[in-house]
Amino acid sequence: MGRHSVAKDRTRPRLFGRARDDLFERSFRSCIRCGEDVYVLAEDCRECGTRLELRAG
Secondary structure (H helix, E strand, C coil): CCCCHHHHEEEEEEECCCCCCHHHHHHHHEEECCCEEEEECEEECCCCCCCCCCCCC
C-alpha cells in the first residue's frame, strides 16, 4: 500500500486538555435512587419510577 496513513490512525493533539466528547455518554445520567442509567430528557426512571428533575447546562 501507499505511504499515507489511514485517517483513524492519525492522532490530533488536544488543544485545551479536554478529552474527546462522547455524545452517547452524555445522553444518560444515573437515577438518584437506584443508580440505573436514565436518558437525560426522561422525566422518571423506568426501573424504580423516581421522578427526576431536568437539568440544563
